[in-house]
Structure formats: structure tokens, C-alpha cells
Amino acid sequence: MVDMTEHRPVDTWLTDMDGVLVHEEDAIPGASDFIEALKAxxxxxxxxxxxxxxTPRDLRARLLASGIDVPEEAIWTSALATAQFLADQRPGGTAYVVGxxxxxxxxxxxxxxxxxxNPDYVVLGETRTYSFESITRAIRLIDKGARFIATNPDPxxxxxxxxxxxxxxxxxxxxxxTGRQPYYIGKPNPLMMRSALNRLDAHSETTIMVGDRMDTDIISGLEAGLRSVLVLTGSTSRAQIEHFPYRPSRVVDSVADLVRLVAHEPGGTE
Structure with a gap:
């Protein structure tokens, strides 16, 4: 754990989903209590x-089936961040979407x-049904000059x-x-964090990011100026933390360890 000497208030929390709140369709112990503490x-x-x-509606239903009640408006996806980015860059544009x-x-x-x-963008999202035809069409459109956007870099x-x-x-x-690299919107791009902060009209100085991956959640939080908490219920083990040149603000076994902090300690990770 990294000791923190600052005593800034915590007004806003951002939390990853997979590996923090759920594994596939199963809730991680303490996840529902953590969300309820945030709401309370x-x-x-x-x-x-x-x-x-x-969509956020789909994800709300998935979480609810796992016993975690997250409001639809409290879910922020790389797809939403991508749409916001494109609307800011080229309002009313056109896109060919693989997703x-x-x-x-x-x-x-x-x-x-x-x-x-002739779309302005080729937007590559995640799908369980990638087809050779759609990928070929994306390649040809990018080769003809369409800008290449991808929702996230997860391999x-x-x-x-x-x-x-x-x-x-x-x-x-x-x-x-094509010889063309996409611009990735999702984590670890801190743009994902910035877009979330903007959605909440929040400030980085008073926000904490909770995640399970050093190479996405923690680094994007760090680069966006947030304090961060790494939970050990997902991708990164305690031993692996030492392999990275940066550290989270705090390491906990799971979000169950954060319930009391949310409920009783306005300083959060302090």
C-alpha cells in the first residue's frame, strides 16, 4: 500500500465492472454492499x-441478475465515450461500424x-460475431481514407x-x-476517465478510481489525475504490482474493504 498524506475529500467514485463487481455473471462478494453504500x-x-x-440498459440487467442494483445512468461504457468523442470531433458525421x-x-x-x-470513420467495437466480410469492408474503407477508431484496446x-x-x-x-493504427477511446486512454468526469461534472482532485488491472484502470486513473484503488479480485495479483513503474494509491483485497470507507470516511483512501 502507498501511504497518502493528503486529506482531500472524496466526492466522486469511478469503478470498473468486470473483476471488481462481477466475474462473468457472478457477483464478487461485497460488490452489492459497495454499490448500496455509494447510493446511500x-x-x-x-x-x-x-x-x-x-448498452447501459443491458448491463444494468446483467448486474441486477447478479444481485447488484446499478442505475442505468450510472453506467459508462467505451461505446458511450466513443460516441461522445466523435460527436465532439465531427458532429452529425457518418460511420461504418463493426460492432x-x-x-x-x-x-x-x-x-x-x-x-x-465513404464514411467519416470506421468504428471498431467488440462483438462475438466478427465476420470476414465486415472486417474486409472496414479495411477497404480505411484504405480509401476513413479515419480508424476503436472502442478499446483489449486483445x-x-x-x-x-x-x-x-x-x-x-x-x-x-x-x-492497412498500415493505419486506430485511435483507442477506452482504458487505458485517460480520455475515458475524463469523459466520465465530465458526465458527472466532477473533478479529478476529488475522485477515486477502483479497478483490478494495473495496465488499464490504474494507469488511466493516474494519467487523468485521480487517486486509485487496486482490488485483488481480478487480473492483477499483489506480486505483480511490483512489476509496474507506478503504484495505486491503495491496494485492498476486494471492494468489500471499501464499504466502510464510503459510508463513514469522507477522505476515502486517506
Whole structure:
């Protein structure tokens, strides 16, 4: 653990989902209590995920089935962050999307038109049904000048049967074919954190990020100026922390260890 001598208040919490609140469809012990403590405290919070397959409504239903009651408006995905970024960059633009409902709905909601005729962007999201045809079309559109955006750089994701190729792996395939690298929106890009802070009208100095991965959650929180808490219920073990040149503000076994801090200690990680 890194001792902290500052005593800044904590007004806002950001927390990762997979590995922090749930494993697949199973709630991590203490996750529901943590969310309920956040709601009872009146503090603003968002659950963040690089998953761009699902809409916030879908993810709320998934979490609720696991016994965790997160309001739909408290869920922030890489798909939503991507849509916000594109709306800021080129309002009312066009995109060819390789992805599912999460990114398609987010782009529609900001006024984007989906097309494969000279789109402004090719947007690569996550899907369980990548097709050779859609990837080939994306390659050809990028080769003709479409800008290349990817919702997140995760190379693989979990499934009950083992690892699945994810957005980063398919992006590497497209990059190899086109010689063009995508701009990744999701973690570890601190843009994901900044967009979440903007959604809450929050400030980095009074916000804590909770995550299970040093190479995405903790680094993006650090680069966005947030204090961070690493939980050991996901991808990073305590021994692996020493392999990184940066440290979280605090290390805990699980979010169960944060319930009392949320409920009773306004200083959070202090």
C-alpha cells in the first residue's frame, strides 16, 4: 500500500465492472454492499467498462441478475465515450461500424448515420460475431481514407470456454492490412476517465478510481489525475504490482474493504 498524506475529500467514485463487481455473471462478494453504500452516501459514481457490446440498459440487467442494483445512468461504457468523442470531433458525421448494439445505439443517439459509403470513420467495437466480410469492408474503407477508431484496446476477453479475441486483436489485423493504427477511446486512454468526469461534472482532485488491472484502470486513473484503488479480485495479483513503474494509491483485497470507507470516511483512501 502507498501511504497518502493528503486529506482531500472524496466526492466522486469511478469503478470498473468486470473483476471488481462481477466475474462473468457472478457477483464478487461485497460488490452489492459497495454499490448500496455509494447510493446511500449521496456521492456521485459511475461504473466504467471497456465492454462496447452492451448498452447501459443491458448491463444494468446483467448486474441486477447478479444481485447488484446499478442505475442505468450510472453506467459508462467505451461505446458511450466513443460516441461522445466523435460527436465532439465531427458532429452529425457518418460511420461504418463493426460492432453490436452498444456502439450502434450510442452512435445513433448522438446523431451519427451508419453507412458503408465513404464514411467519416470506421468504428471498431467488440462483438462475438466478427465476420470476414465486415472486417474486409472496414479495411477497404480505411484504405480509401476513413479515419480508424476503436472502442478499446483489449486483445482478449473471458468466456466460460476460455479466451475470446477482442477488439484489440481485430484492430491489429486491420492495422496490419492497412498500415493505419486506430485511435483507442477506452482504458487505458485517460480520455475515458475524463469523459466520465465530465458526465458527472466532477473533478479529478476529488475522485477515486477502483479497478483490478494495473495496465488499464490504474494507469488511466493516474494519467487523468485521480487517486486509485487496486482490488485483488481480478487480473492483477499483489506480486505483480511490483512489476509496474507506478503504484495505486491503495491496494485492498476486494471492494468489500471499501464499504466502510464510503459510508463513514469522507477522505476515502486517506
Amino acid at each position: 452516501s449521496g456521492k456521485r459514481f459511475l461504473v466504467l467498462t471497456n465492454n462496447s457490446i452492451f 453490436e448494439a452498444g456502439v450502434l445505439t450510442a452512435l445513433h443517439d448522438v446523431g451519427y448515420v451508419m453507412t458503408d459509403r 482478449s476477453g473471458p468466456s466460460p470456454a476460455g479466451l475470446l479475441p477482442a477488439t484489440g486483436s481485430v484492430a491489429a489485423l486491420i492495422s496490419t492490412a
